[in-house]
Amino acid sequence: MGNIKQQVESIANQLENGITFDYCGMDASEFNSEPNDIISGYDYLTDVLDIQYIVNSASEFIGARVLVAFGGPNIWIDTARSVVEGAWWEDSYTVSYGFDAMGLEEALRELWECRA
Numbered sequence: 695m696g697n698i699k700q701q702v703e704s705i706a707n708q709l710e711n712g713i714t715f716d717y718c719g720m721d722a723s724e725f726n727s728e729p730n731d732i733i734s735g736y737d738y739l740t741d742v743l744d745i746q747y748i749v750n751s752a753s754e755f756i757g758a759r760v761l762v763a764f765g766g767p768n769i770w771i772d773t774a775r776s777v778v779e780g781a782w783w784e785d786s787y788t789v790s791y792g793f794d795a796m797g798l799e800e801a802l803r804e805l806w807e808c809r810a
Contacts, residue, residue, distance in 0.1 A: 698767045699787045702780040705762060705769060709778070712795035713738065735794075735801030747806050748774045758802040773799040 712732030715722035720737070722729045739745070744761040757774025767782035779788045794800075 698780040698782055698785050701763065701767065701769060702778045702787045702789050705771065706778045706789045706791040709771065709791045709798065710793045710795060732795055735796045735798035738796050738798055739801055739805075745802065745805075747802075749806070755803045755806045757799065758806070760798070760802070771798070773802060 714730050715725070715727055715733055716729035718733060718737075720733065722731060725731075725737075739760070742760050742762055743764050746759040746761075748756040748758060750756055757772065760771040760773070761768070762771060763769035763780075767780045767785070769778065769780040771778050773794075775790075776792070777788050777790045780786065
């Protein structure tokens, strides 16, 4: 379980503190940014594997589950509950996060509200 715990905690840390253009290997100048600037929630979503939207009966956005790793372990970010969940076979680990430095939930909300 150590590997799952480490990966889940790392993703929660990235959500709380943000990820820089330099860390991601992105050319910050293409975004009129500096290498140590934090990427946006939209930038983060370009590499996710799946998004499951959580809505109420009026189709209003509540949150989303974002699949960020698959195949060992599977790791989901659940913005409705502010947790990162990891599971692999019988092992699982969940950690909460308190701050969304990249604006991931805002980006997800906008994507839901702009759907065709």
